[in-house]
Amino acid sequence: MQNLSTIKYAKDFVSTFDGDESGELRPRQTPGALYSKAAPTPVKSPTLLAWSEALAHELGIQRPKTQEEVDLLGGNNVTASMYPYAACYAGHQFGNWAGQLGDGRAITLGELKTTAGKTWELQLKGAGPTPYSRRADGRAVLRSSVREYLMSESMHYLGVPTTRALSLVATGDQVLRDMFYNGNAAHEPGAIVMRVAPSFLRFGNFELLAARKEADNLRKLTDWTIDRFYPHIQGEGDAKILAWFREVVERTASLMVDWLRVGFVHGVMNTDNMSILGLTIDYGPYSFLDDYDPDFTPNTTDLPVRRYAFGKQHSIAYWNLGCLASAIAPLLPDTVQLVAELEAYRDIFYPKYFAMMGDKLGLDEVKPEDTELITQLEETLAALKPDMTIFYQLLIDLPLSLADEKAVVKYFEPSLYGVPGEAESRALHNLIQTYIARVKENSCSRAESQVRMRQNNPRFILRNYLLHQAIEELEHGEDTLFVKLQQAIQNPYSREFDEFFAKRPDWASQKAGCSMLSCSS
Incomplete structure (x- = not known):
C-alpha cells in the first residue's frame, strides 16, 4: 500500500493539452487553455473526518497516519510530483448557454496509476479559489461536503456509475454561505472532499472548445478521450467519432435507467454536470424520492419550471446529448449520421427502462x-x-x-x-x-422472482433528513449517526440497517435542508 505523500503522480492531462500555467487565481477568461494551474489555498487545521477504506484499498493507498498526509487531503501539502489545476469548460445551465464555467471550487492534484493498470484522477473539492471561481470563494462547507462524500459512495454500493469519494476533511475555517439565496447568509464550518474518478471530463469541456471555435483543441480532446477511456473503439476518422458518440449515448441512457431504478434525483442536470464517461457527477441539491412524485425536484433553483424533476431526467439527458452532438459536429463533414445516433437514444433508453422495471417487479x-x-x-x-x-x-x-x-x-x-x-x-x-x-x-419460481426483486430494489436509501441529522450532529462534535450511515450505505439491499427503514417523518417535509435545497448545497 502506498503513502499519499510519496506517490509519484502522473500528469497526463496537463502534459497533453495547452493550459494557463501562470498560477494566477484571479477570475478571468482563459481562451486556448483547457486548464489553469491553481494551487490549493491552505486552511487553518485539516482534520480527517472520514476515509473510504474500500476505495483506498482499490487505489492501493494506506489510511493517513501522519498530519502531513492529512494536510495533503486538506490542500495544505502539495507534493513535488503533483501539478494542481482547475479544468476549463462551459455548459448550458437550466437550458441557457452560460459560456465559460470551469472548476470553481475543484482542484485536481494529479493522476494515480494503480498496480492493476487503472488510472484515477484525484481532485480536492473546496480547496480554494481558481480562475473559474467567478465571484465565489472556492470553498465548500461541511454540509455540502458530507452530502457529496456519503452520496457518491452510496451510489457506488447501489450499483450506479458514479465518481467516488476517498476522504472528508474538516478545515477548521468558517465559510460564509447563503443557503437558499434569500439574503440570510451565515458562517458554516468548512470542509474538503477528495473525490476520485477515471476522469471528470464533462459534455461542457467539448462545448467550450466548439463555442470558441478551437477546432484543433476540440479534435485533440476528442481523440484523446476516445483513445484513453474508450480504447476498444478502433478505426479512424468519422467512423471512430460516431462510434464513440454512440457509446456515450448508451452509457448516458443506462445511467438514467439506474437513477430511475433507485429513485435518485440529481437536481441540476446542466451540461457541465454530465460526465463524458456516463458517471453520476457533482452532487449538489440531490435527493432520493420519499413519496413517489415524477414532478419532484429537490432544487429550489429549479422552481417553478421543475426542468430537472425526477420524471424528466431521461428527457433532459437526451437534450444534453444534443448539446454534445452540436459541440462535436464541426469534426464531421455533415450531421446526418450524428443526428441518427442521437435519435437512437429513445430506442436505447426505453428497452433498458422496461427491462429494469421488469427486474424491480420480478418478471421473468x-x-x-x-x-x-x-x-x-x-x-x-x-x-x-x-x-x-x-x-x-x-x-x-x-x-x-x-x-x-x-x-x-x-x-x-x-x-x-x-x-x-x-x-x-x-x-x-x-x-x-x-x-x-x-x-x-412467470416461468420462474416465486422465490427466484423475489431474489431478482431484492437485487434491484434498495431497502436502504440515504434520505435527506438522515443526512441533515448527521450534519447537525457533526457540527456539534458528534459523529454517531454519520458513522452509522457510512456503514449502512455499504449494504443498501440488506435488512442489516432496518432502523432506517421508515418513511420520512412529518417534521422533515418542510424543514430546510431535509426536502429541498439550493444549488449551494
Whole structure:
C-alpha cells in the first residue's frame, strides 16, 4: 500500500493539452487553455473526518497516519510530483448557454496509476479559489461536503456509475454561505472532499472548445478521450467519432435507467454536470424520492419550471446529448449520421427502462403487453404517492392471495403518507390484481422472482433528513449517526440497517435542508 505523500503522480492531462500555467487565481477568461494551474489555498487545521477504506484499498493507498498526509487531503501539502489545476469548460445551465464555467471550487492534484493498470484522477473539492471561481470563494462547507462524500459512495454500493469519494476533511475555517439565496447568509464550518474518478471530463469541456471555435483543441480532446477511456473503439476518422458518440449515448441512457431504478434525483442536470464517461457527477441539491412524485425536484433553483424533476431526467439527458452532438459536429463533414445516433437514444433508453422495471417487479421477462402493466404502475404510484422504497419492498413479499381492496390498502399502509381516497384505493387494488395475475404467469419460481426483486430494489436509501441529522450532529462534535450511515450505505439491499427503514417523518417535509435545497448545497 502506498503513502499519499510519496506517490509519484502522473500528469497526463496537463502534459497533453495547452493550459494557463501562470498560477494566477484571479477570475478571468482563459481562451486556448483547457486548464489553469491553481494551487490549493491552505486552511487553518485539516482534520480527517472520514476515509473510504474500500476505495483506498482499490487505489492501493494506506489510511493517513501522519498530519502531513492529512494536510495533503486538506490542500495544505502539495507534493513535488503533483501539478494542481482547475479544468476549463462551459455548459448550458437550466437550458441557457452560460459560456465559460470551469472548476470553481475543484482542484485536481494529479493522476494515480494503480498496480492493476487503472488510472484515477484525484481532485480536492473546496480547496480554494481558481480562475473559474467567478465571484465565489472556492470553498465548500461541511454540509455540502458530507452530502457529496456519503452520496457518491452510496451510489457506488447501489450499483450506479458514479465518481467516488476517498476522504472528508474538516478545515477548521468558517465559510460564509447563503443557503437558499434569500439574503440570510451565515458562517458554516468548512470542509474538503477528495473525490476520485477515471476522469471528470464533462459534455461542457467539448462545448467550450466548439463555442470558441478551437477546432484543433476540440479534435485533440476528442481523440484523446476516445483513445484513453474508450480504447476498444478502433478505426479512424468519422467512423471512430460516431462510434464513440454512440457509446456515450448508451452509457448516458443506462445511467438514467439506474437513477430511475433507485429513485435518485440529481437536481441540476446542466451540461457541465454530465460526465463524458456516463458517471453520476457533482452532487449538489440531490435527493432520493420519499413519496413517489415524477414532478419532484429537490432544487429550489429549479422552481417553478421543475426542468430537472425526477420524471424528466431521461428527457433532459437526451437534450444534453444534443448539446454534445452540436459541440462535436464541426469534426464531421455533415450531421446526418450524428443526428441518427442521437435519435437512437429513445430506442436505447426505453428497452433498458422496461427491462429494469421488469427486474424491480420480478418478471421473468418483459413481454410487449407488460408495458401496459408498467404504465399502470407508474400512473397509480403518481396518484397514490407512496414511499417509493418501502412500496417496492412490500411488493417483494406481497401475498399472491391478496384479493380484497381493503386488505390491499392495509398491506401497503406502511408506505403511505396519508389516507388514500376512493379513487386511489381502487386504482391500487386494480394494479395489484393485475400484477398478481402477471406474476403467476412467470416461468420462474416465486422465490427466484423475489431474489431478482431484492437485487434491484434498495431497502436502504440515504434520505435527506438522515443526512441533515448527521450534519447537525457533526457540527456539534458528534459523529454517531454519520458513522452509522457510512456503514449502512455499504449494504443498501440488506435488512442489516432496518432502523432506517421508515418513511420520512412529518417534521422533515418542510424543514430546510431535509426536502429541498439550493444549488449551494
